[in-house]
Amino acid sequence: QVQLVESGGGSVQPGDSLRLSCAASGRTSSIMIMGWFRQAPGKERDFVAAVLLSSESTHYADSVKGRFTISRDANNNTVYLRTRALKPEDTAVYYCAMGGPSVGINIRSRQRYRYWGQGTQITVSS
16 A cells, blocks of 8 residues: 655745645555646546656646646655646646556546545635
8 A cells, every 4th residue: 555645735826836745655666657636626636747657757738738847756755746837727636646557547547546645735816
């Protein structure tokens, strides 16, 4: 089992930046992918970004490409999401997610991820 603990959310103004962190503990040797999703009120939980540990390749939703950056620290099993140029439409609960080996499941699908954090709120408002 893997436990995820997120931190770093907050209330900011449009154009500001925030960095989210997600620390994993437990059976972290099984982790092959780390990602972030977000869920706005009344909406589905949507893919934001992911990093594949085997290749260190990164993937982003079109809505955040160029503004958000996902990275990880292998030494402490932590994944980060640096957000910048935040917009009101980025307001949501952000969830960290991690998964093990998988074949054929799109990395943008929630089904690709087995472990989830508790969520951290980002509110962007003037």
